[in-house]
Every structure is written in structure tokens, then in C-alpha cells.
Amino acid sequence: MILISACLAGENCKYSGGNNLVEEIRExxxxxxxxxxxxxxxxxxxxxxxxxxxxxxRVISIHGRDVTDYYVRGAEAGMEVCRRYGCIKAVLKANSPSCGPHAVYDGTFSHRLVNGQCGIFAAMLKEAGVQCMDENEYVQSVTGGSK
Ligand code: SF4
Structure with a gap:
């Protein structure tokens, strides 16, 4: 079983109320x-x-509210699911402060990325030895880079 960020499968759970659907991941x-x-x-x-x-x-909202505890609680809930299903791989939404496996935004809300820093949940998964890739890497792996 592969663990995936729900928004990539089309769930309307992202901050805006929409999703980040990737057809190959929904499949x-x-x-x-x-x-x-x-x-x-x-x-x-x-x-x-x-x-x-x-x-x-710390995780800070655009209005200055510290929401770190919510992020940590959610990451722990995700780890629980990961353990329950015995997942050893995860496909995660790039650049998310929770799910981003390779980079996150720098805290200034100006679309600048910090490469090498990952989201709160992605960090826990990696710590537990789960292999993490983002949606672009996954699509490339199944299409052989033809997309
Ligand atoms: S990136 Fe992660 S936390 Fe954000 S909406 Fe998608 S699944 Fe939820």
C-alpha cells in the first residue's frame, strides 16, 4: 500500500477548498x-x-496564527495510518508545509522555496524510513518521463 496526499487523489481538502488532482495518482x-x-x-x-x-x-498562518500543534497532530494521525497499512512508500504534494518531501516555502508568503527542507508530515515519514516522492516524480516514474 502506498500512502498518498489526499488532495492528489482529488479530495477537496487543500487550504483553498480545492484539490491538486493528478490523474495517475487517482488511478x-x-x-x-x-x-x-x-x-x-x-x-x-x-x-x-x-x-x-x-x-x-513553527507553522504560522498568513494572519500570524501559530498552527504548529494542528500540523503535528495531523502528522501523527497520518503516521498512525502509515503504520496501520504498513506503507513503505509515499507520494506527497510538493512544497506543502505538511506534505512537501523536498522543499517548503520560506515563511514570507512570497513563493520562495527552501530546498532541502520538508514539511512536518514528510519529515516524520522520512524519519520512520518511508521512501517519499512528490507527484512529479511519481508521474515521471509511471510515464517514463513522456509527460
Ligand atoms: S498537501 Fe497534504 S495537507 Fe495539504 S491538502 Fe494536500 S494532503 Fe492535505
């Missing part, structure tokens, strides 16, 4: 090969919600 879910989690929603944040970014190790 993975529909074939019964994946389980979905949304750490931000599962940690108790509403949909829609304010966007947030990581700054000095």
Missing part, C-alpha cells in the same frame, strides 16, 4: 493500491483554511 487510489491522508484536515484544521508556512520551526 493508483482507485486500483486499491493507495491510502489517502490529509494531515492538515486530520489534525483539526477546517477546509478552507488560511495558508500557512514554516518559519523557525
Amino acid at each position: 493508483l487510489y482507485e486500483r486499491g493500491e493507495a491510502v489517502c491522508v490529509c494531515p492538515e484536515r486530520d489534525g483539526g484544521l477546517p477546509v478552507p483554511r488560511d495558508p500557512a508556512e514554516i518559519i523557525n520551526g
Whole structure:
């Protein structure tokens, strides 16, 4: 079973109330090969919600509210699902402060990325030895780079 960010399978759980549907990832879910989690929603944040970014190790909303506890709670809930299904691989939404496996925004809400820093949930998954890729890497792996 592969763990996936729910918004990539088409769930309307992202901060704006929409999704980040990637057809190849929805197919993975529909074939019964994946389980979905949304750490931000599962940690108790509403949909829609304010966007947030990581700054000095804390997650701060665009209106200055510290929402770190929600992110940590949601990440722990996601880890619980990961363990329950024995997932050793995850396909995660790039650049998300929860799910981003390779980079996150720099905390200034100006679309600048910090490469090498990952989201709160992605960090927990990696710590547990789960192999993490983003949606672009997954699509490339199944299409052989033809997309
Ligand atoms: S927390 Fe993860 S699954 Fe939920 S909307 Fe953000 S990127 Fe998608």
C-alpha cells in the first residue's frame, strides 16, 4: 500500500477548498493500491483554511496564527495510518508545509522555496524510513518521463 496526499487523489481538502488532482495518482487510489491522508484536515484544521508556512520551526498562518500543534497532530494521525497499512512508500504534494518531501516555502508568503527542507508530515515519514516522492516524480516514474 502506498500512502498518498489526499488532495492528489482529488479530495477537496487543500487550504483553498480545492484539490491538486493528478490523474495517475487517482488511478493508483482507485486500483486499491493507495491510502489517502490529509494531515492538515486530520489534525483539526477546517477546509478552507488560511495558508500557512514554516518559519523557525513553527507553522504560522498568513494572519500570524501559530498552527504548529494542528500540523503535528495531523502528522501523527497520518503516521498512525502509515503504520496501520504498513506503507513503505509515499507520494506527497510538493512544497506543502505538511506534505512537501523536498522543499517548503520560506515563511514570507512570497513563493520562495527552501530546498532541502520538508514539511512536518514528510519529515516524520522520512524519519520512520518511508521512501517519499512528490507527484512529479511519481508521474515521471509511471510515464517514463513522456509527460
Ligand atoms: S495537507 Fe497534504 S494532503 Fe492535505 S491538502 Fe495539504 S498537501 Fe494536500
